[in-house]
Structures are given as structure tokens and as C-alpha cells.
Amino acid sequence: MKEEPGSQPAQDTSDSQYVRDLKWAITSPSLITGSNVEAKMPRFIDETPIDEQDLAAFLEQYSNFRVGTYFEGLVLYWLEAICKLKIVKQQQQIFEENRTVGEIDFLFEDKTGVLTHWETAVKFYLHFPEDNETGSHFIGPNAVDTFEKKIKRLLEHQLPFSQKYFPEVTQRQAFVKGYIFYHPHVARPHQLPENMSASHLKGTWIRHSEILWLNDQNSHLMFRVLHKPYWLSPEVSHSQSGDLNSFEELKSQLDAHFLNEERPLLVSVLACQDTICHEINRTFIVSESWPQIR
Numbered sequence: 001m002k003e004e005p006g007s008q009p010a011q012d013t014s015d016s017q018y019v020r021d022l023k024w025a026i027t028s029p030s031l032i033t034g035s036n037v038e039a040k041m042p043r044f045i046d047e048t049p050i051d052e053q054d055l056a057a058f059l060e061q062y063s064n065f066r067v068g069t070y071f072e073g074l075v076l077y078w079l080e081a082i083c084k085l086k087i088v089k090q091q092q093q094i095f096e097e098n099r100t101v102g103e104i105d106f107l108f109e110d111k112t113g114v115l116t117h118w119e120t121a122v123k124f125y126l127h128f129p130e131d132n133e134t135g136s137h138f139i140g141p142n143a144v145d146t147f148e149k150k151i152k153r154l155l156e157h158q159l160p161f162s163q164k165y166f167p168e169v170t171q172r173q174a175f176v177k178g179y180i181f182y183h184p185h186v187a188r189p190h191q192l193p194e195n196m197s198a199s200h201l202k203g204t205w206i207r208h209s210e211i212l213w214l215n216d217q218n219s220h221l222m223f224r225v226l227h228k229p230y231w232l233s234p235e236v237s238h239s240q241s242g243d244l245n246s247f248e249e250l251k252s253q254l255d256a257h258f259l260n261e262e263r264p265l266l267v268s269v270l271a272c273q274d275t276i277c278h279e280i281n282r283t284f285i286v287s288e289s290w291p292q293i294r
Contacts, residue, residue, distance in 0.1 A: 015229055017057050017242060023235035024076040024177075031123060031178040032284065039118055039157065039173035045122065048082050055081075061098040062279065070229035071122040072105065075175065079108055084208060088115065094161055102161050116171040117162040120155055121149070122232065123178040124266075126205045129186060132291055138180065138193060141284060143291035150176075151195050177232075181205040181284050184213060198232065205284040208258045213245040214283065223250040226266045234279035235268040244277065254285055262287040266281040 015023070030038050055077060062073035072091070079085045089107040093100050103230035106118040125138040125147050132139070155172050162169040180196075181203040182188060192198060206213055214223070222244045224235055237244055245253065250267065257265060264286040270277040 006163050006253065016052055016056065017233075019050055019052055019057050019071075020053050020233035020236070021230070022050065022055060022074050022078065025071060026078055028177050029199045029201060030114075030197050031176045031180075031200050032174060034195050037195060038197075040171075043228070050082070057137055058228045060211055065229055067229045067231050071177070072120055072231065074232075075106070075118075075120050080105065085110055089127075089166075094165055097289065103129065103143035104156065104161055104166070105158075106235070107162070107243075108124070115166070115168055116173065117159065117166065117169045118173055118175050120175045121150065121154070122176075123150060124181070124284075125178070126286070126291075127183065127186070127189065128291055133293055134291060136193075137189065139291045141266075141290075143293050147193055147196060149192070155195075157252045177256050179203050179282070181282075203282040203284065204236055205286060207290070208254060209288060211251060211254055211285060214250070214267075218271070219247070220272070221247070221280075222267045222270045222272055223247065224270065225253060226268055226282070231266055235270060236279065237270065238279045239272045239275050240279050241277075242268070247254075258285075258287055262289060264290065279287060 021055070029210055032038055058077050058081070059070070059073055062070045065073075076087070076090060080087050086109040087106065088109055089104055092104040094104065104117060105120045107115060109115050110117070123140070123145075125145075127137060128139050129137055134143055134146050136148050138147035140146065154176075159172045162172055169187065179201045182247075183206065184204050214221070218259045222239070223246075224237070224244055226235070254265065257263075264284050266283060267283050268279045269283060270282040271280045
């Protein structure tokens with residue numbers, strides 16, 4: 001298996017999971033594009049050393065949460081601890097007539113006093129060119145989520161909140177990262193949805209019945225099933241790590257999973273050189289019925 005075009009470069013083996021994820025959150029390509037949408041970086045992460053112990057202590061509170069909440073924690077640490085920006089509001093719920101109508105992810109102020117509203121998200125979508133009940137060709141592992149739904153909610157619901165409740169905001173932007181997964185036997189689309197960046201990170205997806213494709217590419221690869229919230233940065237591992245699987249071990253794990261469940265699994269595909277293994281691709285394995293909404 002060749003490295004997927006649009007995948008991330010090899011990671012530093014000396015970095016911890018948290019440091020790799022922080023660097024990924026800040027430096028990976030945006031999933032979206034548009035002059036009035038895409039967030040502008042206040043500071044690049046390579047400009048400041050990262051205190052691994054401080055970062056680990058901060059992120060410990062997010063380790064049992066969903067991927068999106070963990071991602072928000074990474075962004076918060078970057079804005080506050082590294083960029084030294086003043087966080088005015090974070091996860092600020094908006095109420096109307098004693099009911100919650102929404103939430104603002106971040107309001108922050110730079111040294112010049114400019115107030116910025118950011119909505120953050122990390123998303124994973126699978127390209128599915130056939131007509132289906134979602135009405136989209138870019139569908140989340142949980143098929144009720146689509147790229148178009150997310151963009152519509154960002155632009156028409158989430159970002160406009162600050163216009164009404166915080167009119168002093170100067171900039172309203174979306175900070176969205178993630179991956180698009182393509183089937184290896186299906187042609188890539190000639191045209192992407194509006195606001196999807198052409199430079200997005202890429203992976204592959206296959207059905208459970210197609211998992212032999214993974215072994216056909218290279219019999220010397222190793223595999224790791226990824227667990228939430230650690231779906232972000234490319235995997236790096238020592239070759240003797242106990243949680244790396246051969247293809248046969250992976251196949252047994254997938255067979256057992258899909259015997260009772262239809263939840264997709266995300267698998268890191270690693271190539272090893274000497275004692276170090278680096279991710280060269282990541283693949284979603286989905287059930288035979290996906291993307292049927294149940």
C-alpha cells in the first residue's frame with residue numbers, strides 16, 4: 001500500500017500522543033475553504049516550545065470524551081497557553097426564554113483588542129457517490145451527519161449567534177479540521193461540495209467484506225484499531241508494541257466486531273522500518289448496510 005496522497009507527514013517518534021495531536025490540530029490542512037469562513041491562524045505552533053507535562057495535565061480531563069470535545073481542548077490550550085490570547089467566552093450557552101438555543105465555542109481577544117468568534121469542529125466524511133437517503137455524497141461514519149449539513153449549520157446557525165449576542169465581535173470564523181475517506185475502487189469526484197477544501201487530508205474506506213484488500217497491498221503492514229478520542233494525528237509506534245496487529249489478528253478483531261455491531265471502525269495502517277512504524281494510511285471499515293440510516 002502506498003502512502004495516501006494528502007496524508008500527513010511522518011510524526012516525530014519522540015513526541016507524546018498529546019503533543020502529536022496538538023500539532024495536528026493546529027498545522028493540519030483545513031477541511032473547509034472560503035474567505036469569509038476559514039479561520040486565520042493567530043500563531044503557528046512551531047514558534048513556541050510545548051511543555052509536555054503541562055499539556056498532558058491539561059488534556060487529562062478530555063481523555064474520556066468524544067473526539068470533538070478533545071479537539072476543542074487542544075484548541076483551547078493552543079489559544080490560551082501558547083498564543084497567550086484572552087479567552088472571553090468558551091462553550092458559552094445561549095438562552096432564549098429559559099431554553100438553550102445554541103452555544104458559542106470560543107470568543108477570544110488579541111493584544112490589539114480585536115474580538116474573534118471561532119466555531120471549531122473536527123469531522124470525518126466518507127465519499128459515497130451513489131444516491132442515498134442522506135442526500136449527500138460525503139457522509140459521516142454515523143450516516144445522519146453529512147458535510148453539507150455541517151456547513152449549513154456553521155454558516156446559518158452557529159456563526160451568526162455572535163451577531164445578535166456579541167455585536168462587538170470583529171471576526172467570525174470556523175476552525176474545521178478532519179479527513180475525507182475515499183473508496184479505493186471508486187473514482188475521485190471531479191467537483192467537491194462548496195466550501196470543502198481541495199487540500200483536505202485523505203484516507204480510504206472499505207466494507208467489512210472487502211478487508212482482504214488491506215492485505216493485498218502489502219503483506220508486511222501492521223494495523224491498529226483507533227479508539228476515541230485519539231483519531232487525530234497519524235500513528236507512530238515501536239514495532240514491538242503490544243497493540244499493533246498483523247493482518248490476521250486485525251481480521252479476527254473485525255470479524256468479531258461486525259458479528260454483533262454495525263458501528264464503523266477506524267484502522268491505522270502502518271509500515272515498519274527497523275523498529276519504528278509510521279502510519280501510511282487510515283481506513284474506515286464499515287458494515288454492508290452503511291450508509292443506511294436505521
